[in-house]
Amino acid sequence: MIHNIVSKLIKDLQRSLKDLEEASSAETSAEYTSAETSAETSAETSAETSAEYTSAETSAEYTSAETSAETSDQVFWPMFKYLSGEIKGNLTKTRTMAMDNKGVIHSLGYKSDMHIETYTSNDSISRNATGHKGFIGNVESSNGFTYFLPAYSTSIGRLNRDTGAITLEKKFKSCPQVRSGVEGANGIIYMPSYTKTLKIYTLDSKTGETGCFTPPQPGFFGHVWGAAADSEGNVYMPPALGNKILKIDKSGTSFLLEGKPVTSGVSGFSVKYVGATYVKSVNKVFCLPRVGKKILIIDCSDDSYEEIDLPADYLKVANKNKNFHGFLAPDGWLYSAFWADTKCFRINPHTYEIQWKDYEYEFMDGYISAKMGSGIMSLGTGYSTCALTKGNDVYLGLAGTSRAIKLEFKK
Numbered sequence: 001m002i003h004n005i006v007s008k009l010i011k012d013l014q015r016s017l018k019d020l021e022e023a024s025s026a027e028t029s030a031e032y033t034s035a036e037t038s039a040e041t042s043a044e045t046s047a048e049t050s051a052e053y054t055s056a057e058t059s060a061e062y063t064s065a066e067t068s069a070e071t072s073d074q075v076f077w078p079m080f081k082y083l084s085g086e087i088k089g090n091l092t093k094t095r096t097m098a099m100d101n102k103g104v105i106h107s108l109g110y111k112s113d114m115h116i117e118t119y120t121s122n123d124s125i126s127r128n129a130t131g132h133k134g135f136i137g138n139v140e141s142s143n144g145f146t147y148f149l150p151a152y153s154t155s156i157g158r159l160n161r162d163t164g165a166i167t168l169e170k171k172f173k174s175c176p177q178v179r180s181g182v183e184g185a186n187g188i189i190y191m192p193s194y195t196k197t198l199k200i201y202t203l204d205s206k207t208g209e210t211g212c213f214t215p216p217q218p219g220f221f222g223h224v225w226g227a228a229a230d231s232e233g234n235v236y237m238p239p240a241l242g243n244k245i246l247k248i249d250k251s252g253t254s255f256l257l258e259g260k261p262v263t264s265g266v267s268g269f270s271v272k273y274v275g276a277t278y279v280k281s282v283n284k285v286f287c288l289p290r291v292g293k294k295i296l297i298i299d300c301s302d303d304s305y306e307e308i309d310l311p312a313d314y315l316k317v318a319n320k321n322k323n324f325h326g327f328l329a330p331d332g333w334l335y336s337a338f339w340a341d342t343k344c345f346r347i348n349p350h351t352y353e354i355q356w357k358d359y360e361y362e363f364m365d366g367y368i369s370a371k372m373g374s375g376i377m378s379l380g381t382g383y384s385t386c387a388l389t390k391g392n393d394v395y396l397g398l399a400g401t402s403r404a405i406k407l408e409f410k411k
Contacts, residue, residue, distance in 0.1 A: 185233025228276035264292025275325035375402030
């Protein structure tokens with residue numbers, strides 16, 4: 001009884017605050033310019049594949065978004081929205097997102113059979129009766145297919161973006177333990193292993209042939225959870241547990257970049273960087289931290305790199321596990337995806353300005369805690385994993401919660 005009364009009071013307060021927020025937004029809507037979100041296109045891109053060597057259509061979408069960050073003073077944050085529907089059970093849920101040409105997002109299972117479908121036409125989610133497991137990460141290929149990458153599977157999942165059909169193709173004798181991938185030059189997909197001895201698995205998107213090689217790794221270098229390709233097809237892989245950056249150039253030659261050790265402000269087995277995103281307008285790759293305290297920025301024009309600090313006030317209140325993958329949003333800023341935290345941060349790729357916001361209130365959704373509102377059972381499984389952009393909306397992957405969310409960016 002008391003809980004019901006408290007929940008009602010909280011919902012009434014939220015409704016009043018939302019009305020004030022909308023009124024304030026209406027008063028200041030004139031500050032928005034068309035450049036901020038002119039990228040209303042049919043191209044869909046994931047956080048993991050935003051750095052891919054892809055089509056001109058996708059590049060046009062990113063260029064528009066990037067320009068908005070360069071030409072406008074960003075003061076607004078995207079609106080938070082829960083999608084309708086709930087997916088009960090299984091803490092780990094999914095670590096993948098692939099959108100077909102009808103606007104349906106497909107997410108396959110991580111440690112248990114799962115196939116969650118997100119319908120962007122009406123912002124709802126449901127669980128398909130037939131599921132698959134063992135996948136982390138996606139690569140949206142130039143051949144019309146999007147691939148589900150094998151972490152704990154010997155098969156690669158393949159989504160036909162025209163039909164929405166998913167097929168599994170057995171490619172390996174043992175599980176490759178990959179967590180990410182990207183399409184580089186000549187249609188070759190590179191997938192780094194999350195293992196002490198780093199291996200790079202390859203998939204030729206034109207022929208379907210797979211391969212594997214071991215790149216140079218003097219001293220301890222391994223455990224990579226991120227890959228991005230520049231506009232020429234050069235691939236960059238930041239370290240998760242190591243301290244070097246691996247590059248695979250467009251000819252397929254691999255080597256470690258020269259420079260000081262990459263630390264992200266942490267030591268030991270703390271996970272530094274997960275994910276990598278290429279921003280074409282500045283020709284740089286941005287890598288956001290998992291446990292680390294810095295952002296890694298790689299300049300693709302000369303292979304130099306630097307690490308910049310996250311704001312001290314954010315680090316004081318942020319959860320240790322901050323981010324799972326970054327994504328380039330319609331407003332041109334690069335955002336962190338919520339992991340074990342209701343807070344997220346963003347960086348302007350042109351100015352390196354960093355801001356952060358706590359969405360705990362929105363996650364609560366009228367309940368007394370974000371845990372109750374989202375249906376999360378353990379912070380160790382995360383609120384979200386990856387992200388996909390469609391028009392002015394960003395859909396976030398379902399991790400340890402029972403409800404899915406999206407962020408709405410105003411035009």
